[in-house]
Amino acid sequence: MTLVAAIRDGSVNFPLFLHVLGAMLLIGTLAAVGFATIAGWRSPERAGGLSRFGLKALLVGVLPAYLLMRIGAQWTESQENFPDDFDPAWLGIGYITADIGALFVLISIILSAIGLRRSRDDSTRGVALARIVGVISVVLLAAYLIAVWAMTTKPT
């Protein structure tokens, strides 16, 4: 049996809730983009519509979810009042995946905007960009699953 010191200051709960909710929404929107990309790859005749769906999902869903997750993370850390020399591996993994992820999210947003503009008249014109965005989404999904592992098991 394990005795868990589940003592957490009440002020941490709300920012932690925003952080976890944002991370869950982020995983969901990235999975939607990834599914659309893979389905489009497997059925080229449907790739046009799937690409527009994936690009829209990324533009509408991923950025708000990312911001919620990231702001929630920073707010949670500030409420935790960790000592200055507190630098565990799990926190580092969280920061690395979130901040490098931000760069890829930004690139994906730019590619999605361009792809959606190109596909306005002909839905097949955004397929190549949608595939790049889809691959980025799947890579981010894998990285964030590692982050979930680090956040829950807190390796030293």
Added chain:
Amino acid sequence: MDLYDWLLFLHVLSAFLAVGAMTALWGLILGTRSEGLLDPPTAMSYGRFFGIVVGVGMMGAIIFGIWLAIHVDGYELWDGWILASLVLWAIAGWAGGQAGRAFEADPVAGRAKGIRFHAITSIGLLLILILMIWKPGA
């Protein structure tokens, strides 16, 4: 990693799968609202895939959650916040099943009903998340 770490990771991962897939299904509902981005067979296979993921996530969350409650000193299955979570889980699971049946039976005529049940599932999972973080009475 000891048993507690594994159980907690698998419990949280399952919750992420359930809520993540739920979010992806909202994407499908919004994406098929007017523009017709997805043709019916694609929308159906998308819906089935993420519907199954919601089910797998919910099953994993409850199995590993109950295991955790038994394994961890200080938590009991009859704690108020855990009991409330179990009731909400049952309601969310029932509503999710109803939503899936409504969309499967007739994606057009059953859409409003499916969305209502999907909303009940989503609210149920959101309330469970709130209980898991605040743990009132723990």
